[in-house]
Structures are given as C-alpha cells and as structure tokens.
Amino acid sequence: MNKQTPAAVITIDGPTASGKGTIASRVAQHLGWDVLDSGALYRLTALNALRAGLHAEDVEGVAKVARELDVAFPDGRILLEGDDVSAAIRQENVGNLASRIASYPQVREALLQRQRDFLRPPGLVADGRDMGTVIFPDAPLKIFLVAAVEARAERRYKQLREKGFSVKMTDLLEDILARDARDSNRASAPLVAAPDAITIDSSHLNIDQTVQAVLDLWSKTGGAK
Ligand code: CDP
DSSP, X not given: OOTTOOOEEEEEEOSTTSSHHHHHHHHHHHHTOEEEEHHHHHHHHHXXXXXXXXXXXXXXXXXXXXXXXXXXXXXXXXXXXXXXXXXXXXXXXXXXXXXHHTTOHHHHHHHHHHHHTTOOSSEEEEEESSIIIIIOTTOSEEEEEEOOHHHHHHXXXXXXXXXXXXXXXXXXXXXXXXXXXXXXXXSSSOSOOOTTOEEEEOTTOOHHHHHHHHHHHHHHTTSOO
C-alpha cells in the first residue's frame, strides 16, 4: 500500500453535503498539500455514463467508463476529455447517479488505484466516503465530518444557488436522506467511520472553525510525516 511513501495523508470522510470538499481544500491549502476530491471521480463516471446513454443498471458498461475516464485537474478545474465540466458534475441528477453507481464494486475497483496515485509528497488531503477505511487505511489522521441534515441541506442549497442551479429545499432534503441511506447501507465500502477516525460535528461550526479543528488535530499527531 502506501507504507513506503514519505507523503503524509489526512482523510476526511462523511455524508453528503457535510462540507468535506470545502474543508479538505482549505486544509490542503494551509498545509501546501494536494487535495483528492474522490466524489468527483464518481460524478465524472456518472456524467460520462449519461453522455454515453448507458443505463444505471449496466454495471459492466459503467465500470468500463470508470476505467477509461480521461480526466485532468488543472488549477482547480475539472476536465473530462478536455471539456471543462466543473459545474456540470455538481448537478443533482449527476450526484444522484454517482451515488447509485458508487455502490457497484466493479466501479469502486476501477477507481481505486487512480485515487491512490494522487498521493505525492509533501501530502494529500483526501475527501470522500471510504478514504480512511479503504483507500488510505494507514493515514495518520482520519476525520469523520458530520452535520445535522438540516444544516447540510441549507449548505447544499446555497452552493447550488450560487452555481446558478434552481433547486427546492424539500427536494434537496429528500435527496440528501436518500443518498445517506444508499451510502450507508451499500455492501461495498459503505459510509462508515474508520475505527481510528475522529468525528467532528460541524452543525454549529463555521468553515474557519472546522478547518482549525482539523489543523489542531494534525498538530497533535505531531504533524506526522
Ligand atoms: O457532494 P456529495 O458529498 O454529495 O458527493 P460527492 O462527494 O461529490 O460524491 C458523489 C457520490 O459519490 C456520493 O453520493 C457517494 O455515493 C459517492 N462516493 C463514494 O461512494 N465514495 C467516495 N469516496 C466518494 C464519493
């Protein structure tokens, strides 16, 4: 696995809209590290499967799309076959399909090494559902970031409105609850805190406070390399 590498890794797992992405990128920025938005890989797979006209139930077809993804992440943008899809992958229909196809072991397997390849010195902050349990089980600091469902729905609402998507709060709440259930109940890499993860509840914390909580925990681990 990653035992020999000198690069450090902090994993941040948690349910949908718990703020993992924002926290991960701020922590990475602070430490001068790279960030892995693993959910983007599932969203990119979903988007390309939609573009190819595949059915969600076509497990082999979707796994092939995952294996052959032609993606690049230049300066914070997300390119799929050269096309900037940074906004397109955030749509709720893409997120919902991502959550469905993420339950296929074949899709998870297809994306596994691609995720580990993000780890380079000096370090990586990895955001997802199974970063601490499956992808980087040796990480010296594992965070499980949670927040009340109402707080998460409000954050997602603001995020989608800022991107110009029109959304209804009631639909969002329903989506979030459905996604929680799917992520937690699937057989393959379900959303669960690693036994050695530290849970942070950000329902009543702002972004700066949450980032600080993670950085404090990192200092307490001795800023382990
Ligand atoms: O934005 P949100 O937290 O809803 O999702 P995301 O992190 O962008 O990930 C999209 C979907 O991919 C999630 O609903 C998960 O089901 C799935 N996912 C996963 O299974 N494993 C990961 N490491 C990351 C995402």
